[in-house]
Amino acid sequence: MRKTFSFMLLASAAIGLAACGNSGSDSIPEGQTVARVDNSDVTIHELNAELSGAQLPTGAARKPYEQAALQRIIDRRILADLAREKKLDDSPEYVLLKQRAEEQVLVELLQKSIATSAKKPTIQEAKSFITANPTLFANRKVMTVDQILFPVPKDTKKLQELAPLKTMTDVEKWLIDNDIQYRRQPTQLDTLQVPPEMASKIVSLPAGEVFVVPTNGAVSANVITDSKAQPVSGDEATNVAMRMLGNKAIQAAATKELEAEVKKRRDAVTYQTGFAPPKAPGAPAAKPAAAVPAKL
DSSP: OOOOOOOHHHHHHHHHHHHTGGGSOOOOOSSSEEEEETTEEEEHHHHHHHHTTOOOOOGGGGHHHHHHHHHHHHHHHHHHHHHHHTTGGGSHHHHHHHHHHHHHHHHHHHHHHHHHHSOOOOHHHHHHHHHHOTTTTTTOEEEEEEEEEEEOOSSGGGGGGGTTOOSHHHHHHHHHHTTOOOEEEEEEEEGGGSOHHHHHHHHTSOTTOOEEEEETTEEEEEEEEEEEEOOOOHHHHHHHHHHHHHHHHHHHHHHHHHHHHHHHHHHTOOBOTTOSOOOOTTOOOOOBOTTSOOOO
């Protein structure tokens, strides 16, 4: 995700630029160029890219959105030119940020390429998926959960010690005894947002039973405190199922195309001591890198 840094001064400048937008020349002939900032053209392709992904009306109703998007491009280009005048593009920070941005864009284009080639689901496949997964659709539930979130322990085998614990108080005591920082707070769990197999297991748990699941690189211990039925049906269910099956197909295509090559290249990476990722149980140690200087 690209970060947007919002400063009061820049925001004020952008507002001022937008306010002055109507005073520019309208004399550019029709063609690929839709505006000109100093000697730099803004093309129709740039404008379309700015609008990509947005659900927009057609015809005359689309024009205000195009004008607003074009003004964003113009303001961004003017502010970028001002930054160049201050030689900010010569700074080490700019080089690092530019490299990261280029890599992110290339990854996004790779993902888009794979998504384009992935098999598209059919309506019948969507309907079959809805029937086969009632916890996501007809029996969908939105649950209020008491959750404890904590980082994965260095020794992942210690997570097995959570299995016999029956209450959240037991989990808290275990975390304190093992000197593991944690955060406890209520949250919501939607069965539509978790894998079908996991959703089925969660909704079948006895009342008050603790369940532990991985959560975005961490671990969460949870207990359901309330549950409400919110079924999804009709066209909405079909659209959701089509999207889920499409994402699954994209993931399968990405695995087929990239997994082996990514693994091979990861295995060839060398690390300075202390920077290698934690070793998975039974996996060989990461390659040391005596030739990699620790320049920090």
